[in-house]
Amino acid sequence: MDNPQPGQTTHDGGTRVRIHADSRVQRQLRDGPRRRFAAAAGVVAAGAAVVAGELLAGLVSPSLSPLTAVGGAVIDAVPPGVKDWAVALFGTADKAALLAGMGLVIAVIAALAGIMEDRRRHTGVAVVGVFGLVGVAAIATRAQATPAALALPLVTGLMAAVMLRFLIGKLQNWAATPHAGSGEGSSRRRFLQDLAGGAVLTAIGGAVAGAWRGATAGVSEARDRLALPQAASPAPAIPPGAAAGVEGMQPLITPNPDFYRIDTALSVPAADPDTWVLKVTGMVQREVELDLAGLLAKPLAERHITIACVSNPVGGDLIGNARWLGWPVRELLAQAGPLPGADMVLSRSADGWSAGTPLDVLTDSRDALLAVGMNGEPLPLEHGFPVRLVVPGLYGYVSATKWVTELKVTTFADDAGYWTPRGWSERGPIKMSSRIDVPRKGRPVPAGTVMFGGVAWAQHTGIAKVELRVNRGPWRETEFSPGISVDTWYQWKLGVDLGPGQHEVQVRATDLAGKTQDEEQRPVAPDGATGFHTVRVDVRS
Numbered sequence: 439m440d441n442p443q444p445g446q447t448t449h450d451g452g453t454r455v456r457i458h459a460d461s462r463v464q465r466q467l468r469d470g471p472r473r474r475f476a477a478a479a480g481v482v483a484a485g486a487a488v489v490a491g492e493l494l495a496g497l498v499s500p501s502l503s504p505l506t507a508v509g510g511a512v513i514d515a516v517p518p519g520v521k522d523w524a525v526a527l528f529g530t531a532d533k534a535a536l537l538a539g540m541g542l543v544i545a546v547i548a549a550l551a552g553i554m555e556d557r558r559r560h561t562g563v564a565v566v567g568v569f570g571l572v573g574v575a576a577i578a579t580r581a582q583a584t585p586a587a588l589a590l591p592l593v594t595g596l597m598a599a600v601m602l603r604f605l606i607g608k609l610q611n612w613a614a615t616p617h618a619g620s621g622e623g624s625s626r627r628r629f630l631q632d633l634a635g636g637a638v639l640t641a642i643g644g645a646v647a648g649a650w651r652g653a654t655a656g657v658s659e660a661r662d663r664l665a666l667p668q669a670a671s672p673a674p675a676i677p678p679g680a681a682a683g684v685e686g687m688q689p690l691i692t693p694n695p696d697f698y699r700i701d702t703a704l705s706v707p708a709a710d711p712d713t714w715v716l717k718v719t720g721m722v723q724r725e726v727e728l729d730l731a732g733l734l735a736k737p738l739a740e741r742h743i744t745i746a747c748v749s750n751p752v753g754g755d756l757i758g759n760a761r762w763l764g765w766p767v768r769e770l771l772a773q774a775g776p777l778p779g780a781d782m783v784l785s786r787s788a789d790g791w792s793a794g795t796p797l798d799v800l801t802d803s804r805d806a807l808l809a810v811g812m813n814g815e816p817l818p819l820e821h822g823f824p825v826r827l828v829v830p831g832l833y834g835y836v837s838a839t840k841w842v843t844e845l846k847v848t849t850f851a852d853d854a855g856y857w858t859p860r861g862w863s864e865r866g867p868i869k870m871s872s873r874i875d876v877p878r879k880g881r882p883v884p885a886g887t888v889m890f891g892g893v894a895w896a897q898h899t900g901i902a903k904v905e906l907r908v909n910r911g912p913w914r915e916t917e918f919s920p921g922i923s924v925d926t927w928y929q930w931k932l933g934v935d936l937g938p939g940q941h942e943v944q945v946r947a948t949d950l951a952g953k954t955q956d957e958e959q960r961p962v963a964p965d966g967a968t969g970f971h972t973v974r975v976d977v978r979s
């Protein structure tokens with residue numbers, strides 16, 4: 439027992455102190471505060487070790503740290519079919535929340551470990567050790583696992599155990615020093631100094647680790663140095679009038695910083711463009727390997743393509759339109775020569791994510807691209823640098839693999855993409871949809887002619903018309919802008935005379951195949967939402 443009891447021996451950094459059989463100890467450091475100090479010692483020990491582990495990861499394993507590995511394992515393990523969870527994972531603002539939640543869980547366990555270690559030597563250390571092993575197990579599930587990455591949680595756990603033992607030793611030393619004796623003040627001071635020092639170092643180290651991860655260890659510099667070649671096949675000119683020009687509408691081409699971001703990557707995979715290779719494997723006549731220089735030397739095409747997330751609700755903004763520069767995937771697949779019977783390409787990313795895309799979509803005449811450029815720049819790190827897939831007509835979860843490293847030619851019978859066993863459909867063609875962007879939500883407008891504007895999309899089919907109706911009245915055709923191509927969204931506008939009061943306004947599109955948007959409201963799972971975007975407009979007198 440390390441909790442000094444009357445008549446027992448405790449440890450004092452090597453010196454042994456005899457505690458006399460009386461109650462002085464309990465009087466000068468009572469149980470409540472002592473428990474709180476032990477908990478704080480646990481939190482500081484764990485915090486310092488985790489921060490040290492993240493910093494070490496920056497050196498030896500930039501794309502996989504213990505924290506991101508555990509977080510990634512949590513993301514992958516989330517039960518399928520729990521819709522809110524899945525939507526949260528597809529959603530954009532979830533990553534900070536997950537990291538904060540993990541930090542809270544670690545802090546609670548560390549606090550308990552501190553209290554346990556103070557009560558009974560080695561019990562807290564054992565808890566920390568188990569935690570280190572959990573970290574190793576989490577890393578082992580990751581696609582980027584390396585021996586160095588696997589060693590990190592062990593090193594982290596060891597550091598936490600040593601720190602914990604050290605701080606608890608100081609605390610017990612203080613507790614064991616008789617009150618009012620000359621030693622009490624200094625043993626208390628020593629413990630509090632070490633505790634505060636550990637906390638300060640943890641805070642500084644955490645700030646450094648965070649900034650470092652933000653810079654993604656050199657990859658952003660490599661991106662800055664990358665010069666994109668001219669497209670052999672430039673993007674077709676944007677037809678005049680393609681932008682409806684209604685104030686408050688989103689731009690026809692989404693600027694990179696505003697482009698929605700969806701992925702399961704807790705930290706952006708730091709894919710080094712100098713060592714990046716893409717392998718074409720599986721049911722092929724010959725396996726092909728392509729490095730970045732080889733890819734940049736191909737005749738590249740530049741195309742406007744609107745990509746969308748299956749989790750985009752009707753009226754939502756998980757959709758964006760960019761000018762992508764890349765090599766048509768069909769050319770690469772033609773080099774490999776898919777074998778008869780293959781019907782799917784499983785694309786895999788540097789961080790072990792995958793998408794299953796129908797082989798015919800990647801080999802037909804559409805411009806499915808192995809993209810290196812986005813709106814005239816190398817891909818931003820969070821949008822897949824150095825190379826990603828962009829496939830007109832399919833939701834991102836079955837096609838748009840970022841940080842892509844492998845194309846496995848296979849079958850739907852033998853393989854499945856990441857989201858398919860998690861409650862999402864095997865196939866994910868984008869559903870036609872339309873959206874009202876203006877007037878903006880919650881902004882009352884003056885009576886008279888109210889200008890409406892928005893977008894509509896049916897990728898790889900194209901939109902023929904967009905209609906609006908007010909208060910379930912007759913549908914009226916909107917002024918419809920020429921599209922850039924059938925693979926992008928189209929803008930529309932319409933001025934409508936409205937009197938004072940609240941009006942319900944709905945939009946629907948019809949595609950170039952003659953099909954009109956489905957009115958039935960369906961949720962995003964398993965294969966994309968349907969229904970009419972409906973807004974309420976407040977018109978003032």
Ligand SMILES: Nc1nc2c(c(=O)[nH]1)N[C@H]1C(S)=C(S)[C@@H](COP(=O)(O)O)O[C@H]1N2
Nearest residue numbers: 698699700701702747787791834835838840
């Ligand atoms: N490596 C990787 N690629 C990925 C994903 C992912 O989780 N990991 N998510 C996909 C999904 S669900 C979508 S909608 C698109 C989003 O691309 P963006 O973030 O560039 O908008 O990326 C796809 N590519």
Ligand SMILES: [Mo]
Nearest residue numbers: 747748834835
């Ligand atoms: Mo998505």
